[in-house]
Each structure stands twice: as structure tokens, then as C-alpha cells.
Amino acid sequence: MSERRVTGGATQRLLSRRDRLRAWARHHRQLFGSTLSALLRDWMGLMTTWLVIGIALSLPVLMLIGLRQIGETDHRQVIEPAISVYLSSPSGSAVTQGLISSLRQMPEIRQVTLISEAEALAEFSERSGFFDVLNAFSENPLPAVLEVRSVSTEGATIRLLTQKIGALEGIDSISFDAAWRQRLSSVLLIIERITLALGVLFLCGVVLIIGNTLRLTIENRRHEIEVIKLVGGTDAFVQRPFVYRGFWLGMGGGLMAWIMIQSSLIYLSVPVETLARSYRSDFALEALGFQESLVLLALGAGLGIVGSMVSVRRHLVKIQPN
Amino acid sequence: MLTFDQVFKRYETGQEALAEVSFSLDPGEFVFLTGPSGAGKSTLMKLAIAMERSTRGQVLLDGQNLNQLPARKIPELRRKVGVVFQNHQLLFDRSVFDNVALPLEIAGHPPSEVKSRVRAALSKVGLSNKERDWPVTLSGGEQQRVGIARAVVHRPPLLLADEPTGNLDPELSREIMSLFQQFSQLGVTVMIATHDLDLVREIPAQRLHLQSGRMVQP
């Protein structure tokens, strides 16, 4: 603690580096609570802002969750169709057995599954509800099918494989809808791009909402800011409460988004799983885990801080005592 | 302490407020800055704390040339000055104590020190019993004294007051002036802008007189 004599007799205590660091930490600690209680004083306004931010955050996050879960699921069942090999001989026959073993020896093939005539019928009636119609036949009209999955997922390779399989004995016909597969994956790509574009837009929206809310607060506190600058407050000192306000706005918005996302996921999970099961898929919507929840809150808080950085400095510099 | 050298100030509007103003205040000096309304008194004060910049000429405060001072150094400079400005008075959503404590909190003094210094400043202006009050509940004279306490609480070597008695009756004005004189006796350089010539005549002090932006003999 140094007492310096400034010209002429008046003494002004100069603060040591440590004192100033302590003061800085004290200011942060004090603002952490005081900005929240200041915001809560207008709790209606705060709730509205939190809800708006929550909605803007939860939409892109929900879409991302949907996309990610589609990506993670073993969806070959749904999206990547097998090569369907319709057999000319019954499933138990020697020809069929020979065909299966020679297919299993081909290195390009990952898996061969036999669906017998009875299984094909059961599946068809379950999927289509045409059981009664089929019952009208005295005999099962459906052939046995081999579902062949290739190691490669490339359309061209699979088409070559199809030709190779076609040359074998005991086959009635082969179907592989490469076009369908490609269409689906490009649709998925479009959805992914739309999601990302929307996500970026919504996140920008959150930054703007927070920036604008803070701009109004700054406008209301113009006099206070002028006085602080007049008695030697730095721009950083004046800016600090608004950074904390931005933090709380974003954090609360993140919490709102978390609530909306979790309840939407729970609400959606039952119908989605029912749908997935009908495709024999284990696709399931999972609620956000602990880490993901933290990431969401941090995202909200981070956007709040970015929002305040973007808008506050610009407005504060313009406010000067006069 | 404060030196003006051939200072010329023209506002962006084209309005000329000061021309060829030169003077120097020594440490501990007590001076009145007089002149009719519009003479440039407020402009001069604003130049001294870098609220405005001179168009030509030099302004030096505590040896620093304000024309060459980068914006980020301005806060540090203002902490060396206590200001009592008419239109920058109190913050009405803070108690008297918090108003006076503001300069200390900005500078980063520890809370115990803030407390003792704010109490000392309030007792100096005779408002010891009002520290928990809200500024709205105070009279005009009391509010002005809170403003003075805020201006001196961090013990600045220079005190600038722009029409500090502007809205007060003669009795209160005299009280406020004697406060300033006391600070001056403690070694603070004091400059008071006023157009209240009756009051100036009562107090033996150096006088700088402005007329249409120029310094003239009173």
C-alpha cells in the first residue's frame, strides 16, 4: 500500500497490483449475483426473453438430435436395402442350400439371410395388413427370398454384385433399387444442410435478441453510464454488468431450451419407436444426457456473452458524458 | 496542476466557444472562473477532463498533454479530478452511501476502506446521518453536498465545480463555498465556475474571467 504525494499536498492513495486484482475479482463476484437479481426485478420481461431464446435454441437442437440419431442408428434395415434374391426353388431344397453356401463364400458379401415362404408371408401380412386377402389363396403365393447385404455401400459396386449373383442357379429374379437408395441419401443430405443453415440462423437470432435486450437496458441506464465514465470508470468496468446480464439471459434461455427439448423428446419417443419397430429397426430417440445438457447450457451462456460483446461495446462507446 | 496554452475550441456545429485561452493553476490554488452565460466556462471545464478536445492549443493536467492522451488513458486521468457538474448529479436508484462510494469502487479500493472514506467525506459535508437515505428524499442543498462528497472522496488533487451553487439560495451557497475553501486549505487545487458575482466578491480568491470565449480582465 503506497501513499503517494501528488503535487501540492493532496494525497491520493495508489492501489497496488494485488489490490486491483482483488477489486477486479470482487466486482465479478458481486455482479454475478446482482445482475441476476436486477433482471429478476422485471421477471415478466425476463421470462419472455428466456422463452424466446429457449424456442430459438431448441428448434435447431431438436433437428440436430433427430439427424444425429438417424446417423447413429443401424439403419441399413431402413435405408440401405438388401439385394433381394427371389428363389425359384423352395427354401428347403438342395438348389437353394447350394446357392446360399456359394453366396456366403463370396468376399463381397457381408451377410445372407434366408426368409422362408412362411416368413415372407408373415412379414408381408404384418406390414400391409393384407392378411385376409392372402388367406384367400389356398397356397402361399410368395416365394422364399434371400436378403443379401454387400460389404460395399456404393451403388455401382452393388450393381456389379447383382449381375454376378444373377448368373447363379436357383434364382427367379433379383431386385436392388439403387435409385431409391440414392434419392434417400440425398434427401437426408438436404435435411442436414437445412438443419445446419437454420441452426446458424437461429443462433444468430439468439445473439441478436440478447444484443437488442441489452441495448434497451443500456439506453435506460444512460445517465448512470455517463456518471461512471465521468468519475473515471473504464469501458471494461461499464461493460462488465452487461456481459453478466448477457450471460444470465443466455443461460436462462438455455435452461428453457433444455426443458422444451427434453419434454419434446419424451413426447415423441413413443410414436417414433413404434414406427421404427415396424421397420425392424432399433432406432430410438434418447433424451439429452448430463453432458449434452451441460453443453446446451454452456451454448446458451456463451451466446449471451457473445451477444453482449457484439452489441454492448458499440453502444457504450457512444455514450459519453456531456 | 492545470495549464491551458493558447487553447482554441470550436464545436462540430461551428460554434466557437474558446479562443486563445491561456492560464495555469498551481497546486493548492483556489480560483473562480467567471463570465456570463455562454462565455465558455463549461467548455473550459470539459476540456480539463477530456470530455472535449481542444481544436488548437495545449491542455496539460498533472503534466499530461490531453491532446495526445489515448482514449484508454482517460479514465485514469479523470480519477485525479473531482468534478461537481450541474447535470451529472446523483444516481437516484442508489443510496447516498453508494453514490459517494462510486469513485472508490471504480478505482478498486477494498470495502473496509470504502466504508471509512465515504463516512469521512459525508461527515465533511455534514451529512453523516444520511448515508442510508435515498437521494430523492434530500433537499437540493443536501443533494449538492452529496455530489461534493462524491467529488472529493477519492482525494483528488484537482477539484472542478461547474455552477455548484446554481440552484441554491445565498445562505446555502455560502456554506458550499466554505466547503470548497476548506478543501483548498487541505492542498486541493480548486476551480469553481460561476456567474454569481455577489458570491465571488465575498471570497478573497483569484479570478479568471471569460468573455465570449476569451480571457479578459474582470
Ligand SMILES: Nc1ncnc2c1ncn2[C@@H]1O[C@H](COP(=O)(O)OP(=O)(O)O)[C@@H](O)[C@H]1O
Ligand atoms: N456541445 C456543444 N455543441 C455546440 N455548441 C456548444 C456545445 N456546448 C456549448 N456550446 C456553445 O459554446 C458556447 C460556450 O458554451 P458554454 O461553455 O456552455 O458556456 P458557459 O458554461 O459559460 O455558459 C456557447 O455559445 C454554447 O452555445
Ligand SMILES: [Mg+2]
Ligand atoms: Mg455552463
